[in-house]
Amino acid sequence: MRRFTFLKGQATLNDFIVIEDHHGMQDLSPSFVQQLCDRRGGIGADGLLRVVRAQHVKDWQGDPELWFMDYRNSDGSVAEMCGNGLRLFARHLMNEQLVPSGRFSVATRAGVKEVRIARGGLISVDVGRPRTSPEPVTVNHGGSEWEATVVDVGNPHAVAFVDASELSALDLSRQPTWSPEATFPDGANVEFVHETEPGRISMRVHERGSGETMSCGTGVVAAAAAYQQRTGHSGQVVVTVPGGELTVDVEGAHAWLTGPAVIHMRGEYWA
Ligand SMILES: N[C@@H](CCC[C@H](N)C(=O)O)C(=O)O
Numbered sequence: 001m002r003r004f005t006f007l008k009g010q011a012t013l014n015d016f017i018v019i020e021d022h023h024g025m026q027d028l029s030p031s032f033v034q035q036l037c038d039r040r041g042g043i044g045a046d047g048l049l050r051v052v053r054a055q056h057v058k059d060w061q062g063d064p065e066l067w068f069m070d071y072r073n074s075d076g077s078v079a080e081m082c083g084n085g086l087r088l089f090a091r092h093l094m095n096e097q098l099v100p101s102g103r104f105s106v107a108t109r110a111g112v113k114e115v116r117i118a119r120g121g122l123i124s125v126d127v128g129r130p131r132t133s134p135e136p137v138t139v140n141h142g143g144s145e146w147e148a149t150v151v152d153v154g155n156p157h158a159v160a161f162v163d164a165s166e167l168s169a170l171d172l173s174r175q176p177t178w179s180p181e182a183t184f185p186d187g188a189n190v191e192f193v194h195e196t197e198p199g200r201i202s203m204r205v206h207e208r209g210s211g212e213t214m215s216c217g218t219g220v221v222a223a224a225a226a227y228q229q230r231t232g233h234s235g236q237v238v239v240t241v242p243g244g245e246l247t248v249d250v251e252g253a254h255a256w257l258t259g260p261a262v263i264h265m266r267g268e269y270w271a
Pocket residue numbers: 014047073078079080081082083084085155156189207208209210213215216217218219
């Protein structure tokens with residue numbers, strides 16, 4: 001029997017299992033991650049964060065002493081980046097005093113990311129520069145189609161602007177499709193966005209590898225970037241998701257994502 005301690009937390013209701021594996025001893029196969037993330041047969045979560053020293057991560061070439069966020073989707077797939085996961089990962093590092101102060105760096109598959117504690121204990125992460133593509137993609141879902149902006153935030157996104165009524169009516173239990181298909185050879189996260197007032201948008205998301213979630217941090221940054229490109233709005237963007245509210249502030253080439261993140265459980269898993 002495999003028996004280990006886990007933690008569980010959420011960041012705007014995007015929920016994650018956290019597994020401490022400082023020395024890189026855990027073998028997390030896709031099927032085992034699926035089992036852990038299953039909401040009936042396992043612990044249940046949108047994704048999993050393995051806390052490991054970067055020196056134990058194959059192919060990592062940067063600072064070996066950094067903490068590395070090894071992120072997995074609930075279907076067991078690996079993703080390059082996770083904005084909410086990174087904020088929860090940072091909360092865990094601070095709770096456990098694994099970092100010396102409220103400003104530190106975390107290694108991810110999308111490079112080294114900066115973290116800082118913001119007002120009221122919220123956690124801000126520098127997601128880097130969102131790169132929008134000049135070529136749109138067509139998103140199809142439920143018999144409708146929208147032209148969507150392609151945004152790379154370390155991981156791939158398609159952002160479609162929809163009406164308020166369309167946003168609430170969407171059935172995101174199924175994966176939206178897109179054309180040309182070749183735009184996202186490795187799949188994509190698809191965000192549906194509606195402007196509620198200047199500088200404020202509402203968003204729902206279907207995540208690659210996890211389905212509809214209550215929030216997606218990189219999706220929020222992608223949506224804010226697409227919104228700024230579409231409207232010319234240059235200040236802070238406030239994004240409401242089903243799980244709460246996040247803000248995006250662009251400082252030069254850096255998009256800072258800010259919001260709450262909380263660890264609320266520690267348990268023992270028996271497999
Ligand atoms: N929930 C995340 C994104 C997780 C990865 C994504 N599903 C992908 O496969 O790219 C976030 O908060 O950014």
